[in-house]
Amino acid sequence: MSALPDAFRRLPLAHRGLHDLTQGRPENSRAGLTAAIAAGYGIEIDLQLSRDNQAMVFHDYDLGRLTAAKGPIRQRDAADLAQIPLLGGDEGIPDLPEILSLVGGRVPLLIELKDQHGQMGESCGTLEAATAAALTHYDGPVAVMSFNPHMVARMLTRAPDIPRGIVTCAYTAKDWPLLPEAIRTRLRDIPDYDATRACFVSHDIADLDRARLDALRSDGSTLLCWTVRSPQAEAEARKRADNITFEGYLPDFPA
Template sequence: MRSLPFGLLDRRFAPAPAPGRVAFLKGRRFAHRGWHGGDLVENSPAAFAAAIARGDGIELDVQESRDGQATVFHDYTLDRLTAERGPVIGRTAAELGRIELANTGTYLATLSQILHLIANRVPVLVEVKSKRRQPARLCAAVRDALHGYAGPVAVMSFNPEVGRWFARHSPATVRGLVVTEENDKGCPGRSRRHLALWRARADFLAYDVRDLPSPFAAAQRARGLPVLSWTVRSDADEATVAVHADAPIHERP
């Protein structure tokens, strides 16, 4: 028997969201890790305040602390942006909250604290950084931080298990799949992307701008999944996004 085409399987296992559910993702610029550069450090309160002042949405990252809290930080280790060393998950949220960000006088914060700062003023993309096969504890921490938050917000991850967890345990939360085709553009890579989409039951894609245009991204966009694109840093990237995506996640002055 002939195998079903990917398009039919996509509609079966990752149905397109209702348009109103994802409308806030379109036609909006998102500042990648906040508006950072110069004296403004990525994923810091100052970077988020600067994005809000410019009317940008915010993309931020969360890592799991040792006691299972969602801490706003990109790297898996503290080395690059703090005077400390070692994995983020090796410290409790309270311990992380005493670590200064790159001599800025500000400190690592929890997702709840940052959402309180943003206060519903702009849309937020929460990228869940998890290498774990079962990221349930971090996903639950993100869900708890989002509880009662009234602003437009979505979660996303390279790890399709994150989307799968939210589809099961917090279906009202908009969920996305982060995708790069780097070194994986052949038929096996195409199959892996569809499998990840089905596993995550994604409402939208956050796509590597270097891979656009992409038949996979175009097919999902055509059936109603918004495509955001990262990381936009040039006029050429902007032109690509204008044609092949719905919003940039950018690092541009």
């Protein structure tokens, strides 16, 4: 099992970069990542797949919230996506190799692979392959994670030396209305942690008192949490979590 570098416990992680639309820094933008690096924070980013099977740094499945375009990101080629401006900024959607070059190992980079089929089932492996290929020669502190444990398992096969984690939460019916109850019940207990040879979980801040998390930490797992939006919430989260993913304020660096 690959160990999570210490920097992932030491430096707060800027959620989708240090984004701030009032400063011209959209989510998952070069500007937001550059600002996080300048401030000394770690970075969390998201990956979606383009039509030509490139790993694109973008959170949503649809372009509509974050750009003036409409429709699934999966129906556009990478070159086309690069020309679609992010709302609130002056840049297009970047791909993973470009972002790896921009970060250049200066701060820890936490990469979330978004589930591509909506049901947390078996993956075709295309996004995992693109991610692994981009990371082949990357030397900086980096880790990958996904809500979908099948994708984490594929990253174990594709890039066994890259630390892996599972994104987790309470899987309530309210938050996951399209996910069958049986799947929600199963994933809630994080049953795939050992099989994927994960070394961390990134868990919802609203559910940190779960006994399963205490057990994982007792066995040596690192517990990250998302998404922290105030110093008060951070103080509570740090009573249980080893580190935070944050947005909307600037956290101090732990002593």
